[in-house]
Amino acid sequence: MSTSFPDPEYIDTNGLKMAVYELGKGPPVVLLHGFPELAYSWRNQLPALAAAGYRAIAPDQRGFGATDKPGSVGDYTIQHLVGDVTGLLDAFDLEQALFVGHDWGALVTWQMALLEPERMAGLINLNIPFFPRTPIDPISLMRDFLGDDFYIVNFQDSNEADLKCDADPGHVFDVMMRKNQVTRAQFEALPKEKKAFSLLAALARTELGGEPLLTEEEHRVYTEAYKAGGFTGPINRYRNWSHNWESTKDVAQTVNVPTLFIGAGDDVIVAPAQIEAMKPHVADLEIQMIKNCGHWTQQEKPAEVNSIMLEWLARRYPIAI
Secondary structure, rough: OOOOOOOOOOEEEEEEEEEEEEEEOEEEEEOOOOOOOOOOHHOHHHHHHOOOOOEEEEEOOOOOHHHHHHHHOOOOOOHHHHHHHHHHHHOOOOOOOOEEEEEEHHHHHHHHHHOOOOHHHEEEEEEEOOOOOOOOOOOHHHHHHHHHOOHHHHHHHHOOOHHHHHHHHHHHHHHHHHEEOOOOOHHHHOOHOOOOOHHHHHOOOOOOOOOOOOHHHHHHHHHHHHHHHHOOHHHHHHHHHHHHHHOOOOOOOOOOOOOOEEOOOOOOOOOOHHHHHHHHHHHOEEEEEEEEEEEOOOOHHHHHHHHHHHHHHHHHHHOOO
């Protein structure tokens, strides 16, 4: 790991050995990363939170980094993922924490807010808004509207993406972790068939747009972690999309914990209409948008993210004097 990032400590959460990185003392803030990322994705947030008086805790989630990687698709259901987080709280003897999620981390914390709200003092989610449960299986919807090549649909049908990614992890991060690739306006002008992201097509490109997001050292950290652990564990959580939809059919779709949503103006994974659509489902919601920023928000615009987070935390999750 980078010398500026803490060494891991290992805890047991329901039989899973989890690597956890921690800085600071004070009210706990747990940060959950996305795909294809690591706890290291929060390298710019842990020191800022610790300096502000918070206890910042970032785990490598199930299947990622130095945390255990169970082999079955069924080991990556939303119930397992939320259970890992509540297990982390139990291991640290914490009744509650404030949670921060990005990408898949946001998907986990949105569901945790429905399933285990009493363990949450509040919630900050980046990029991925709350998606209420759809009336039919979401994989069927994605297949109909986005096609078989759309990455989430493709993950259901084969392990070709796993194999391609495992063959050259460094290339995965060259392709995916970039900035200034396309603006929202440029994306909206594309024909429909070019808007559905195909991971396999992206990996096949020889010319890459925009600029690399990662320094050489940061690129090395990600590449070495995925060379060691592979991509199948992380991808397996996508293979539970239908299971998660079916198994939460009786769960009320209202988030009642205080919530800050930080969006990115040029994140083409999420449409502005989807951000707007979550408003009726999140009872206590503030929205802040960062301009000229793509999907990897906390890594691309760390100063802006930290400023927005700390201002909201000071109001909604203050440190007792």
